[in-house]
Amino acid sequence: xxxxxxxxxxxxxxxxxxxxxxxxxxxxxxxxxxxxxxxxxxxxxxxxxxxxxxxxxxxxxxxxxxxxxxxxxxxxxxxxxxxxxxxxxxxxxxxxxxxxxxxxxxxxxxxxxxxxxxxxxxxxxxxxxxxxxxxxxxxxxxxxxxxxxxxxxxxxxxxxxxxxxxxxxxxxxxxxxxxxxxxxxxxxxxxxxxxxxxxxxxxxxxxxxxxxxxxxxxxxxxxxxxxxxxxxxxxxxxxxxxxxxxxxxxxxxxxxxxxxxxxxxxxxxxxxxxxxxxxxxxxxxxxxxxxxxxxxxxxxxxxxxxxxxxxxxxxxxxxxxxxxxxxxxxxxxxxxxxxxxxxxxxxxxxxxxxxxxxxxxxxxxxxxxxxxx
Numbered sequence: 001x002x003x004x005x006x007x008x009x010x011x012x013x014x015x016x017x018x019x020x021x022x023x024x025x026x027x028x029x030x031x032x033x034x035x036x037x038x039x040x041x042x043x044x045x046x047x048x049x050x051x052x053x054x055x056x057x058x059x060x061x062x063x064x065x066x067x068x069x070x071x072x073x074x075x076x077x078x079x080x081x082x083x084x085x086x087x088x089x090x091x092x093x094x095x096x097x098x099x100x101x102x103x104x105x106x107x108x109x110x111x112x113x114x115x116x117x118x119x120x121x122x123x124x125x126x127x128x129x130x131x132x133x134x135x136x137x138x139x140x141x142x143x144x145x146x147x148x149x150x151x152x153x154x155x156x157x158x159x160x161x162x163x164x165x166x167x168x169x170x171x172x173x174x175x176x177x178x179x180x181x182x183x184x185x186x187x188x189x190x191x192x193x194x195x196x197x198x199x200x201x202x203x204x205x206x207x208x209x210x211x212x213x214x215x216x217x218x219x220x221x222x223x224x225x226x227x228x229x230x231x232x233x234x235x236x237x238x239x240x241x242x243x244x245x246x247x248x249x250x251x252x253x254x255x256x257x258x259x260x261x262x263x264x265x266x267x268x269x270x271x272x273x274x275x276x277x278x279x280x281x282x283x284x285x286x287x288x289x290x291x292x293x294x295x296x297x298x299x300x301x302x303x304x305x306x307x308x309x310x311x312x313x314x315x316x317x318x319x320x321x322x323x324x325x326x327x328x329x330x331x332x333x334x335x336x337x338x339x340x341x342x343x344x345x346x347x348x349x350x351x352x353x354x355x356x357x358x359x360x361x362x363x364x365x366x367x368x369x370x371x372x373x
Contacts, residue, residue: 031084031189037211042072043204064133071129084185093182097173101160109198112165131156151178190215191285206256214284227275317356331368
């Protein structure tokens with residue numbers, strides 16, 4: 001039996017387990033930071049200390065100290081999910097990483113193994129890379145320029161002894177999340193199924209596809225075809241952007257997509273004429289009720305990333321950068337990008353307003369007022 005066949009058999013068994021019990025009933029709900037479902041980290045070791053992606057007027061750059069290097073692979077993705085989930089659960093930017101190294105690794109579904117290539121060494125290496133990195137997002141066109149600088153972790157204190165992973169150290173290992181990342185995590189988390197993450201953890205691209213699909217399906221209202229070149233830029237595969245490179249990327253993407261669809265069969269997707277065709281589908285894990293992501297007296301939230309160009313949610317009138325900040329003040333505690341999606345659906349039926357920025361702010365104000373009443 002081939003390795004691919006064995007992998008599919010394992011995924012099918014895992015899919016039956018997931019279907020047998022909803023994620024919330026099974027206590028398997030985890031979260032992923034929304035921005036990192038749209039712009040992903042490197043899949044494999046990347047030379048240099050900067051990782052950059054461009055999509056039209058949008059540029060994402062991840063920068064790491066040159067003697068440490070950039071995070072890559074599945075472990076940073078599992079770490080981000082664990083961090084986001086704990087931030088949502090505790091509502092605190094300061095997180096404790098468990099009583100021992102073994103206990104923390106168990107939460108990531110990793111078995112502690114020593115040695116140069118063991119899981120302990122790889123985890124510590126990727127934690128250092130992720131925690132030391134910073135992200136810069138730039139959106140620059142003829143009308144506006146916006147820049148956001150982000151750190152996932154502001155400070156980390158790790159006291160584990162890799163030679164004694166079961167021992168509880170004298171001091172607790174903790175991390176303090178960056179302010180912007182923490183606010184994004186607790187205000188706009190993407191619910192995912194932990195069992196799917198564990199089943200797909202051997203492939204960073206499969207993890208990315210799964211998290212992105214369940215997020216996109218949470219707001220998709222009409223069939224949308226995303227060009228392969230756009231997906232290639234978003235998922236950051238190491239292929240040339242023209243000709244054979246795009247064809248190779250498509251082949252690899254569809255290979256990993258098949259594994260994802262074994263676990264998430266409700267996702268209605270197919271190979272379209274020029275790209276991947278998405279059709280409205282049930283999210284793999286139901287979205288939180290509207291009240292849960294909003295805090296009673298939330299700090300003024302700032303977006304982790306600037307609004308990304310999107311083939312469905314960004315259609316229609318262009319909104320200025322300052323409009324998003326005014327919308328947050330008009331509807332404090334709300335996810336303004338979710339409000340924007342609802343507003344765009346509404347104006348699609350009513351017709352485009354003469355003053356879209358003012359119309360969007362008024363929509364946010366009325367929506368918040370109705371909810372309060």
